Amino acid sequence: MDEYAQRKGHTYGTVLVDVETRRPVGLLPDREADTLAAWLAERPGIEIVCRDRAPFFTEGATRGAPQALQVADRWHLWHNLCEAAEKCVYQHRDCLRPVPAPADQPQEKVEPAASSPWPTGHRFAERTRAKHATIHALLDAGHSKRSIAWQLGMTLNTILRFSRATAPEELFHRPVAKPSDETRSL
Incomplete structure (x- = not known):
């Protein structure tokens, strides 16, 4: 069912x-x-x-x-597993490092991704960039944010978050940890 x-x-x-x-x-x-x-x-x-x-x-x-x-x-099992794995990788992306090249092969220069923590071609990054472009194109065409949310099947809060970001890379931030109760009482 x-x-x-x-x-x-x-x-x-x-x-x-x-x-x-x-x-x-x-x-x-x-x-x-x-x-x-x-x-x-x-x-x-x-x-x-x-x-x-x-x-x-x-x-x-x-x-x-x-x-x-x-x-x-x-x-649904695969969908839930993929979402959980993607969320875990996103939360720990700073821990991931490129595999070093073998000693017998010359190493290529790796450019630091200063503007984006996600490389071009990464599934999450490409999906976010596409959503950002679509939302901003609809906004530029004169559609309301509510109308865009309805057309794309997204929540209004998601549309607001994407519309506030001038570039998709602004959406690639690490969530800020909330201070615990013990920290607040100090």
């Missing part, structure tokens, strides 16, 4: 697929746990429910098919 957009940002439903045949077996008009539970309760032979971690799927599957084993689907 997964969700689908009837109208992105406004109306969502639930699609149910038979994992063995890879064919849709049901479309529900909403993402409500009650609707899903009722649909599952009508089919008592369901043994395994493959879903993402949305709370309405968890609750609906638990109530509608309590006998079924609930598992995460492969796409």
Whole structure:
């Protein structure tokens, strides 16, 4: 089970697929746990429910098919793993150093990336640069920030952050650590 957009940002439903045949077996008009539970309760032979971690799927599957084993689907597992790995690499990018060239080969001069902590061609950097260019192009064309957020499927706060940055490299900063309670009391 997964969700689908009837109208992105406004109306969502639930699609149910038979994992063995890879064919849709049901479309529900909403993402409500009650609707899903009722649909599952009508089919008592369901043994395994493959879903993402949305709370309405968890609750609906638990109530509608309590006998079924609930598992995460492969796409969401990989997606979550990739996001976690990318976030970890981003947070520890200062720890990463280029591998030194073998002694028998002459070393190439490495230019320090003074303007950007991310090299050209890095997936995160390229995606951020593309988003920045798109947002600023839409702003220059006269679109409102709310309109851009709706068109790109982003939050208004994200659009505001990108619009304030004059260059994409301004978005590549390391998050500032908040002082702990002990530090504040000193």
